[in-house]
Amino acid sequence: MSLRIVVCAKQVPDTHNIKGDAMKPDGTVNRAALPAIFNPEDLNALELALSLRERFGGKVTVCTMGPPTAVEILRRSLYMGADLGILVTDRRFAGADTLATSYTLACAVRKQGEFDLILCGRQAIDGDTAQVGPQLAEKLDLPQVTYVEDVLDVKDGKVRVRNLIEDGYEIAEAKLPLLMTVVGSANTPRPPGAKRLMRYKKAVTRSELMARHKGRDYEDANVLTEEEERLRSRGLWIHEWNADDIGADLGRIGMAGSPTKVKEIESVVLARREYKQVPPTQDGVNGLIHDMIKEHILS
Amino acid sequence: MDKRGNVWVYIEQQDGKIADVSLELVCKGHELAQSLGVRTEGVLIGSGVAGLAGTLHEFGCDNVFLADDKALKHFTASPYQKVVVDLVREHRPNIFLFGATPVGRSLAPRVASALLAGLTADCTNLRIDDFEDKATKRVLKDKLMQIRPAFGGNIIATIANSWEDPQMVTVREGVVPLGTPTPGRTGQVSKVKVNLADVDLSVQIIERCRRPKKVDLKNAQIIVSGGYGVGSKEAFDLVYKLAETIGASVGASRAAVDAGWIDHDHQVGQTGVTVRPRCYIACGISGSVQHRAGMAESAKVIAINSDANAPIFSIADYGIVGDLRDVLPKMIAAYRARV
Numbered sequence A: 001m002s003l004r005i006v007v008c009a010k011q012v013p014d015t016h017n018i019k020g021d022a023m024k025p026d027g028t029v030n031r032a033a034l035p036a037i038f039n040p041e042d043l044n045a046l047e048l049a050l051s052l053r054e055r056f057g058g059k060v061t062v063c064t065m066g067p068p069t070a071v072e073i074l075r076r077s078l079y080m081g082a083d084l085g086i087l088v089t090d091r092r093f094a095g096a097d098t099l100a101t102s103y104t105l106a107c108a109v110r111k112q113g114e115f116d117l118i119l120c121g122r123q124a125i126d127g128d129t130a131q132v133g134p135q136l137a138e139k140l141d142l143p144q145v146t147y148v149e150d151v152l153d154v155k156d157g158k159v160r161v162r163n164l165i166e167d168g169y170e171i172a173e174a175k176l177p178l179l180m181t182v183v184g185s186a187n188t189p190r191p192p193g194a195k196r197l198m199r200y201k202k203a204v205t206r207s208e209l210m211a212r213h214k215g216r217d218y219e220d221a222n223v224l225t226e227e228e229e230r231l232r233s234r235g236l237w238i239h240e241w242n243a244d245d246i247g248a249d250l251g252r253i254g255m256a257g258s259p260t261k262v263k264e265i266e267s268v269v270l271a272r273r274e275y276k277q278v279p280p281t282q283d284g285v286n287g288l289i290h291d292m293i294k295e296h297i298l299s
Numbered sequence B: 001m002d003k004r005g006n007v008w009v010y011i012e013q014q015d016g017k018i019a020d021v022s023l024e025l026v027c028k029g030h031e032l033a034q035s036l037g038v039r040t041e042g043v044l045i046g047s048g049v050a051g052l053a054g055t056l057h058e059f060g061c062d063n064v065f066l067a068d069d070k071a072l073k074h075f076t077a078s079p080y081q082k083v084v085v086d087l088v089r090e091h092r093p094n095i096f097l098f099g100a101t102p103v104g105r106s107l108a109p110r111v112a113s114a115l116l117a118g119l120t121a122d123c124t125n126l127r128i129d130d131f132e133d134k135a136t137k138r139v140l141k142d143k144l145m146q147i148r149p150a151f152g153g154n155i156i157a158t159i160a161n162s163w164e165d166p167q168m169v170t171v172r173e174g175v176v177p178l179g180t181p182t183p184g185r186t187g188q189v190s191k192v193k194v195n196l197a198d199v200d201l202s203v204q205i206i207e208r209c210r211r212p213k214k215v216d217l218k219n220a221q222i223i224v225s226g227g228y229g230v231g232s233k234e235a236f237d238l239v240y241k242l243a244e245t246i247g248a249s250v251g252a253s254r255a256a257v258d259a260g261w262i263d264h265d266h267q268v269g270q271t272g273v274t275v276r277p278r279c280y281i282a283c284g285i286s287g288s289v290q291h292r293a294g295m296a297e298s299a300k301v302i303a304i305n306s307d308a309n310a311p312i313f314s315i316a317d318y319g320i321v322g323d324l325r326d327v328l329p330k331m332i333a334a335y336r337a338r339v
Helices: A040-056 A068-080 A098-112 A132-139 A194-200 A206-212 A223-233 A282-294 B020-036 B050-059 B077-091 B102-115 B233-246 B254-258 B289-293 B311-315 B324-336
Strands: A003-009 A011-013 A036-038 A058-065 A084-088 A117-121 A144-155 A158-165 A168-175 A178-182 A239-241 A260-267 B007-011 B040-046 B063-068 B095-099 B119-123 B125-132 B139-150 B155-161 B167-171 B188-191 B204-210 B222-226 B249-252 B279-283 B300-305 B318-321
Touching (some): A003 A132, A036 A068, A040 A058, A040 A068, A040 A144, A058 A068, A058 A098, A158 B204, A206 A223, A260 B139, A282 B300, B040 B050, B063 B077, B102 B119, B102 B167, B139 B167, B139 B289, B222 B233, B233 B249, B233 B324, B289 B311
Parallel strands (some): B007 B040, B300 B318
Antiparallel strands (some): A144 A158
């Protein structure tokens, strides 16, 4: 059976490379100060989607909510083999917690049309909450299986998966449509395909197309529309939707739609505690081990 | 003022055994409830689990909501969500604590989404305080302060809910110390009528394979832990070798786990295990807030790092500034030569 799969992905700051100006005074993340990457477990979700399409046929759509620069992970998805990218972007989404984010994604998923499977990475490395996947499932009134490591089979409208539990794993069977969150051990995401990269690096959103033509004066107002049509027909069009496009209730997105508020942010200033300096020599280390044994810390 | 809701704890059990984190949270919940002058209540879901209520009473539950049904034998998201959401709508708790286990992290977000409630993940501390909502200028009395290191670990964020209750959080195992039960302490059991008529039961568990955890860091007395500074999977063998020599368990920082040098079961810190050993030997660990959140209560900390300015030294009792590939073999030799 052919599968219509939507992968929800996030562009995240690379938490391995954090600098001091990473937070704004209001407690939200200063994304501009950080290198942005494709959230690792979302890549696992995309890889799983692509391998399912190879096995069963279908279509893979990747959807992300984020700033305009998040289009980069959509292009990366196209290089890897996705069929379509959707950028959900609007200044009014800023400051969203997981509840507002899952509401926004739910609106976008509904707008993109019917689906059999929604795949998310288990969690994003910037917050590690693992909340958006299950919240999106609830918003779409879908059953869910989290911590999925492998899809064993898809047959007769049912999917059989292996998912991790606290101290082991389960084999679960579920009816489609379904939302699954995918763990990092599920697979190794494929690299971008060279031919696809050459082709899809030309894929753009409306904003990017407008920016490209900025400052030019056309006698024929249809030039842009024609170019959009041309890009669409070649599969080089990345959808760009704002809050109005997805029909979002403005009270439920961004800061307004977020029940959790940051009360305060404390920088961690470590009081320098005196510690005993041990020289990195054999004598120094001998002394340390001797002390540890004498104090019954080591036996 | 409205009558205040109680403090609730989601009780996770597997095959009739209560998860450690749930008992820890009952203790914390009891403490929060006492400071608010409300009751502590547990939500226990499963099949044939009524016998667990007594333990929960002894650890501090005044009441246990018991939803016992064959269809609830194993956790699946939709039916468990339905039971919990119905209970919340009827009884309106003020605070709701979940263990940050795979089950807690799958269930709590669905419940929060259905209730339009705020949910904060992986809190390392919880306390009660007033909160001024900057948007409305209203001061909300006695709210739950949800404290967690955030973002890169240079900061600790205090988060509060500005919407209606419940205030929901998840907490990792070991973050809150387990209190002592009071033998003979009794409480109420409220049986819940389970109605799954409208619920999607399409997710079926076909097979379950539980394997005991390979490491028990939580109860380890001596831990040798490796971080990104170890440099490679091969060099990580030195960490194992030192641990083996001195009879220690092996821990790791997140960076070492992310680098693929060691399994996540060994991760110490906010999103790993919280440990309280007699001795913690940190090898090539810089000491981010997230890591320190999981090991700061170690009795003695020995830090080995080539960077003399690494934050780990600020909580160390003994510090060795040097290359661990040189220092660890010396430690192994010193221990072997001990008298």
